[in-house]
Amino acid sequence: MLLEHPLTLTTLILDGAAILLMLCLLLFSGHLRRHKRMEGKLFFFICVLTILFAVVNAGSHAMHFRDYDTWIVAAKICRTLSDIAPMLILFQWMVFVDYTLYKSRDNLLRRYKFAFVLILLCIVMLIVNLFTGIAYEFDEELFTHAHVPFYVMLIIEYLFLLLSFFVIIQYRVRNKGQNFFMIFPFAIPVLAGVALNDIHPELGTFGIGTAVGLVMMYIFMYRGIALVDEDTGFYKADLLELLKKVPANSEIGGTGIVFTCENADEKIQKILADNKPADSIMVQLNEKDYLLLAAGQRESAIKILIECVTEEAEEAGLKISSRYERQKKGESSEEFLKKFE
Amino acid sequence: MESRNITSDNLEDYEKILDADVTENIGRDNFRGLALHKGKDDPACAALIWELKNLDEDKDNEAELVYYFAGDKKNGEQLLEEAEAEFQEDEVKRSFFEFPEDTENAESIFKQAGFHPEKREGRDITVTVGELAALDIAKGNVPDFVSPIGNLMVRQFRKGIANCMFHGKKGLLEDLASLPMSWYDPEVSCCVEADGKVNGFLLIHKMNSGKLIVELMCAIGPDYRMDILHMLRFSIKAAAEKYPEETQVILRRHNDAVKNLSARLFPGKQGETVLAGEREEGR
Incomplete structure (x- = not known):
C-alpha cells in the first residue's frame, strides 16, 4: 500500500534516516553519551527528542490511508506527539544556544519564563484538539487539515528559532563581533526541512532536517568541545x-x-x-x-x-x-x- | 607662605574651611589636599583638594580639582603653583575642575594659571527622593534576584566588585577596589545576583551633608539593561522608605549611559551653571 503513496514512503525513509543519524551521533560521541556538562545535557536531550519525534512522525504518516475507524485514535495520539516534539526541540535549541554563550542557568529561567507558559498553552490546545478538532481535523485517509490555532503554534516554534538568532547577535554585539558561534549549520537544514514540509505537507522533513542540523552543529562545535575538560568545565x-x-x-x-x-x-x-x-x-x-x-x-x-x-x-x-x-x-x-x- | 598636605591625620585643622562633603574623602587613596598658611601657627588661608584619576589604568593620569578656597588672588595663585608641582610628581597629564559659579576669585586665578575657565551647565543633576519615587520606573515589582548589599557577606561583595571591574566598570570611583562595603548605604544600595555571583551593583553613598550620590550603576549579565532598571526601582523604593522626600540625590552624568538615562527619567532637567576648565600639565 505504501508503495502506492511515494510521499508517505519517502517520509518513512527520511524519519528512519533521522533516527539512524541520531543514534550514530549518540553512539560515536562519548561526550554526548556521558553529557557531564550542562551544554552536553541540553544537546543530548535535543537528540533524544529528535529521535522520539521521528518515531511518532513515522507512525503518524504510516497510518495514512488506513481504516479510519480502527486507526483514528492511534493517528490522533501520534499526530499530537509529533506536534509537541518540534516545539520542545526548537525551545531546547534556543536554551542550548543561550547557555552555551552565557553559561547562566538563572538567566535561562529569567529570560524564558514566558516560553514555558507558551509551550504549556500549546500542549493544552493539542490535548483539547484530540477531542474537539480545534487545531486540525482528520479526513477519511487520516490526513490532517489545519485551522488557525495550529498556525499560531507554528509561529511560536519559529519564534524560538528566531530568538536563538537574536541571542547570538546580542552576544556578538556585546563581545565586539567575536566569531564564537555559528547557528547556520543547525538552522539551514532545519529551515529547509520546515520549508519542504510546508510545500508538501504529506512529506515529513522536519525530523531529517533537524537530525542533519544537529550532526552538522556537532561537527562544527567538536573542536571546541574537545578542548573542554568534561569534569571541571575548564x-x-x-x-x-x-x-x-x-x-x-x-x-x-x-x-x-x-x-x-x-x-x-x-x-x-x-x-x-x-x-x-x-x-x-x-x-x-x-x-x-x-x-x-x-x-x-x-x-x-x-x-x-x-x-x-x-x-x-x-x-x-x-x-x-x-x-x-x-x-x-x-x-x-x-x-x-x-x-x- | 607655608604649604602643607591635608591628610586624615591633620584634617581637623581644616574642617572649618573645607566643605563637609569633601572632608570625608581625605584619606582615600586617590585624594590629595594642599593648604597654604601665612605662618607656622596661622590657620589655613587657602586650600585645594583634588582627585587623581586613571592611576590604575593604561591611560594618562589626570587630576580633578574638587574643592578650592582662597581668601585672595595672591594666595590662590601660589596655591595653584604648589599644586602644579604635586601634579608633576604624580605624573598628571591633564587637570580639570567644575566649581560652583560663584567661587570667589576662581575665574581670574584659573585663567591666569592656564585653565581656560568658562561657565557652562554642570554635569550633576540634583533631584529629590520624592521626585524619584514619583517616576513610572519606581512602580512595579522588584524581582527577588535584586537585594540590598547589606545582605551580602564581605567576600561576596568584593567578588562582585572584582567581577564588575574586570568588565571595565568603576562608576565615579577610582578607588572602587579599596572602598569598604560600609561606604555605601546598605539598605538603598543593591546588587543583582545570578548563579551565586554578584554581577551588578547600584551603589549609593550618603555624604556628610545628607545628600545621596549614585557612585556606581552597572550590570554585566546578558540582560544588563533590565537588571539596571530593576536595581533602580529597588533603590528608589528603598530610599523612599528610609529618607524624607526632600532628601537630595545627585546623579553625575559622567558618561553617555548616565546622560541618556537621566535625560529619559528627567527630560529637560538641567544641571546648575558651574565654572569649569581644564589644563594640560607638564607644559
Whole structure:
C-alpha cells in the first residue's frame, strides 16, 4: 500500500534516516553519551527528542490511508506527539544556544519564563484538539487539515528559532563581533526541512532536517568541545595553541593570572570556578597550574581576585600561589601567552 | 607662605574651611589636599583638594580639582603653583575642575594659571527622593534576584566588585577596589545576583551633608539593561522608605549611559551653571 503513496514512503525513509543519524551521533560521541556538562545535557536531550519525534512522525504518516475507524485514535495520539516534539526541540535549541554563550542557568529561567507558559498553552490546545478538532481535523485517509490555532503554534516554534538568532547577535554585539558561534549549520537544514514540509505537507522533513542540523552543529562545535575538560568545565592547555593563532593586531585578553596549587583537587577547582569573573576563560595548564584569562586589566581588580582565591584556598587547607601578566599594547597573542608556559 | 598636605591625620585643622562633603574623602587613596598658611601657627588661608584619576589604568593620569578656597588672588595663585608641582610628581597629564559659579576669585586665578575657565551647565543633576519615587520606573515589582548589599557577606561583595571591574566598570570611583562595603548605604544600595555571583551593583553613598550620590550603576549579565532598571526601582523604593522626600540625590552624568538615562527619567532637567576648565600639565 505504501508503495502506492511515494510521499508517505519517502517520509518513512527520511524519519528512519533521522533516527539512524541520531543514534550514530549518540553512539560515536562519548561526550554526548556521558553529557557531564550542562551544554552536553541540553544537546543530548535535543537528540533524544529528535529521535522520539521521528518515531511518532513515522507512525503518524504510516497510518495514512488506513481504516479510519480502527486507526483514528492511534493517528490522533501520534499526530499530537509529533506536534509537541518540534516545539520542545526548537525551545531546547534556543536554551542550548543561550547557555552555551552565557553559561547562566538563572538567566535561562529569567529570560524564558514566558516560553514555558507558551509551550504549556500549546500542549493544552493539542490535548483539547484530540477531542474537539480545534487545531486540525482528520479526513477519511487520516490526513490532517489545519485551522488557525495550529498556525499560531507554528509561529511560536519559529519564534524560538528566531530568538536563538537574536541571542547570538546580542552576544556578538556585546563581545565586539567575536566569531564564537555559528547557528547556520543547525538552522539551514532545519529551515529547509520546515520549508519542504510546508510545500508538501504529506512529506515529513522536519525530523531529517533537524537530525542533519544537529550532526552538522556537532561537527562544527567538536573542536571546541574537545578542548573542554568534561569534569571541571575548564579548558585544556591545548586551547593556548589555538589562541596563539589569533591575529597579531587583536588582543585576546587583558590579563592572565596563573594560580599554582600544590595539592590541587576538586576543592581548588570549585574555588576557581566560583571566583572566575564573567566572560573569562579558565585553562588548566597542568596538574597544579590554572590560568585565568580575563578582559580587564585593572591592577586593583586583579588583586581583589587573587586575595579572594587565596583566602578561600587557605580556609580549605590548600597552599596556593599566584602570578599575573597584563597584555601590553601591541603585544601579539603568541608573545603574551608564551609568558604562561 | 607655608604649604602643607591635608591628610586624615591633620584634617581637623581644616574642617572649618573645607566643605563637609569633601572632608570625608581625605584619606582615600586617590585624594590629595594642599593648604597654604601665612605662618607656622596661622590657620589655613587657602586650600585645594583634588582627585587623581586613571592611576590604575593604561591611560594618562589626570587630576580633578574638587574643592578650592582662597581668601585672595595672591594666595590662590601660589596655591595653584604648589599644586602644579604635586601634579608633576604624580605624573598628571591633564587637570580639570567644575566649581560652583560663584567661587570667589576662581575665574581670574584659573585663567591666569592656564585653565581656560568658562561657565557652562554642570554635569550633576540634583533631584529629590520624592521626585524619584514619583517616576513610572519606581512602580512595579522588584524581582527577588535584586537585594540590598547589606545582605551580602564581605567576600561576596568584593567578588562582585572584582567581577564588575574586570568588565571595565568603576562608576565615579577610582578607588572602587579599596572602598569598604560600609561606604555605601546598605539598605538603598543593591546588587543583582545570578548563579551565586554578584554581577551588578547600584551603589549609593550618603555624604556628610545628607545628600545621596549614585557612585556606581552597572550590570554585566546578558540582560544588563533590565537588571539596571530593576536595581533602580529597588533603590528608589528603598530610599523612599528610609529618607524624607526632600532628601537630595545627585546623579553625575559622567558618561553617555548616565546622560541618556537621566535625560529619559528627567527630560529637560538641567544641571546648575558651574565654572569649569581644564589644563594640560607638564607644559
